[in-house]
Amino acid sequence: MDVLFGRIPSRHDVDASLPAVLRLLDAHGLDRALLGSLRGGLFDARTGNDELLATSDPRLVPVGTVDLRDALTAEPELDRLAGAGVRLLRLFCAEQGAEPDFPGLRHVAALAAERGMTVLTSGDVRRFWRPFAGRSASVCFLDVHAYHLADFVLLARDEPGFVASARLLNAPDSIERVVAEVGARHLAYGSGLPRSDVTPSALRFRLADLTPGEWDQVGHGTAEGWLT
């Protein structure tokens, strides 16, 4: 549920084009992906969303975006995305230099919650929980690191809609500990393609000491819940 396509300005040695991303999904046995646009996050939200909405592949679920530095345009753009059937919103808090208290981010968090959209966001969960808390928001924090596990678990106890990506929960007991503390519905697997290597997170997740039901929930159940 954490896949992007486009270009990576700092990594032109990495092919991040849509065909390359589709090949990598296949190569790693990933059946479906929630897909966002790097163009939308790093350059221009509107044409990035255009590019995204133009994709058509049964494996892909589009994740729109708005620019946190131009939150005045967020409302019409969210309505346009909703009109195209998009239920998911990717925010690039870290990449766009938004801090948790910036009015633009707070505004977008409120708009997304009002519309019942699920937000997928980058950024340190210890700081970026704030604009989303207390709104019954559905939010997946993509960069939750093993080192920050305790902070996430404490948040998840109060926020039924807060989910962590399993990608960086990479200590020997992190995935298992989150599931034991707050349940598998607070966890979802995301590969971080094309910016991250896939096998590290995929191998760790495949070897996780979970029940088959928990494994299915993290592997696809949590993300499917955002789409229904």
Added chain:
Amino acid sequence: MDVLFGRIPSRHDVDASLPAVLRLLDAHGLDRALLGSLRGGLFDARTGNDELLATSDPRLVPVGTVDLRDALTAEPELDRLAGAGVRLLRLFCAEQGAEPDFPGLRHVAALAAERGMTVLTSGDVRRFWRPFAGRSASVCFLDVHAYHLADFVLLARDEPGFVASARLLNAPDSIERVVAEVGARHLAYGSGLPRSDVTPSALRFRLADLTPGEWDQVGHGTAEGWLT
């Protein structure tokens, strides 16, 4: 409404004395100035305010200050300023290393709002709105940059007393956009003398695509409102 006098410790090549500042006001066709003290902001609030209160020029309106690092002395100093007829308070958040959550800044923001004083403050508006929000405060943010226009507009929608300086609203459409979104009463022209060159902001403002009424409001109406 954004003029200081005194000395600039990092810029001894710049003459920031009162006579020099008065000459610059004349040279740039600026009729009146809200004047604060660099000594007060950078060294010692009390003697800086003394120096300020000793000025007497019909073009100048005094703007007092208190030190955010010594907020215990703020209450008597604000009363002293009020006794001398001062209605405006300049805060040097950026220069004094105050962060939005520092107790000293919050205390001063509360004291100023209780007394109905207008605050003129430096610092990134995306961060420094917080101590002033929800108090019906009258605050002019002096460093609102074109890049942060959306954040300011979102704030101004909820806070009738929040004003941006036009000085750094320097994209080709920034001044016009703020006026269109929230009205000219949320904007005031300030030169940033003597730390900034005047012509860049003056030229941009003079060429702004505004009605004469809007232009007057930004040029002096908003600042006059703080004095009545």
Added chain:
Amino acid sequence: MIIDVHAHAGPWFFAMDVGDPGLGETLMRRYGIDAAIVSASEAVTYDAVSGNRWFADVLDRWPADGPRLYGYVTVNPTDLRAAEADLERYLPGGRFLGVKIHTTYPAQGLGSTAMRDALRLVAAAGVPALVHTWGADVWALVDVLAAEPSLRLVAGHMGGPAWREGVAAAARCDRLYLEPCCSITDRGKVRFALDRVPTGQLLFGTDATLIDPAVSLGVVADAGLDARERELMLWRNAAELFGIAVPRP
């Protein structure tokens, strides 16, 4: 006569609507800017190849009777193979006069290995480069210039907040030019530069259409240039550095 050596075209991700190349033409006419050398915002912030291509198309459609428009080939230091191809593609046409290199978006600082490799490529191409400088690491350019004797660099923003270091660095190498545009206009910084660096190394830029040209024109106005300084800084230095034809004196 004014030549703007630091201009942009295309949209930005801030709350401003400045993406239309027609706005660039409007601003040039309004402020009397006769020629501008422009990089595409897309090329700088996201994709050098597609941004350069987009701007080549803007050049093709530019009105023949408009102010003169030239381009920078934007180079991303993390992709020198694409950079080499773009330099070969665009430089020979005569409408692209130099190279633009940013540091933020490619995440490569002025002292990075990738930046040194990119500037070596620029030296080989034989054109000047406008480099985004924003901090005391502007000094790294002096090292690169020492290693590449044919290279000519323009320190865009003159070091930004570290403009004193930009000035000091330019005083050390006559192939380091200063372009002082900045949306924050610390008073007197152009005069500071003129008093310390040969006038032949000062250039004029606006950052338009991201920033209104009123800012840079205002800074120059407040610097109190004499006639010779004005001629050199506003156009003659740029014309010589980039090989732009100008009316005979």
Added chain:
Amino acid sequence: MIIDVHAHAGPWFFAMDVGDPGLGETLMRRYGIDAAIVSASEAVTYDAVSGNRWFADVLDRWPADGPRLYGYVTVNPTDLRAAEADLERYLPGGRFLGVKIHTTYPAQGLGSTAMRDALRLVAAAGVPALVHTWGADVWALVDVLAAEPSLRLVAGHMGGPAWREGVAAAARCDRLYLEPCCSITDRGKVRFALDRVPTGQLLFGTDATLIDPAVSLGVVADAGLDARERELMLWRNAAELFGIAVPRP
């Protein structure tokens, strides 16, 4: 055959329960790691002397039929007298094969005087050192290596976020080895290194038990190593650098 040159033992202050040396054995067996060179978390983060002593005791109790375990003598650059004593105490036994030096906890950067003095001590001891590198100051190691011709250093994390600079630095000195483990797995960075640095300078490390070995093994898997690269990076380079006996070919 896999040799892990960057492993830890002991508890960490994060929300994880990884302090039992038995976990290290479990992970080595699960992932087929034949040998590991380990530093004590206590020695790295808090007290080098007591941490080294604790790990010497772990080595003494290690099951004879378990995977092979070796130690780093952790050196705190701010206490070289204690470091000298620990090197004399532990190196002769043959179970401690090198030195581990961190920068964060001793608050001494790679370019600091204390770090240079510590690395001079390491050179005198005649063993390699695994140095925590996390930023472009990895270049400081090239200077130190030039000054100490017998010194061999391993750049742990390959510079971390500045892995491009780690790679460039290693390309400049054949006694600077790269160990690229990192919990954040920027795509393709091992391939980036293999394409620029002689394969003889690449090593494999996991950061276990702090990080699950799945991460580093996954990174290597995604780098698409050929048979020779795999042999050199996964164990042969480490065996030669640290003098670990391996089966005859």
